Amino acid sequence: MLKWIKRLFCRHEWEVCRKVNPYGFSCISGEQLYKRCTKCGKVKKYIWVEYEGMGYK
Secondary structure, eight states: OHHHHHHHHOOOOEEEEEOOOTTSOOOSSEEEEEEEETTTOOBOOOEEEEEETTEEO
């Protein structure tokens, strides 16, 4: 119960993380990124980053 109160008043410090597939497979067209607060652990919506040629689109 105290966790959601902590998240409510937290001054978030966001860290960009990469979604890792537990089965070892990876998508060759891009990867899934999301933001996570280092203080309280709140997770924001993810974004999908597509690859284009030798880098990001």
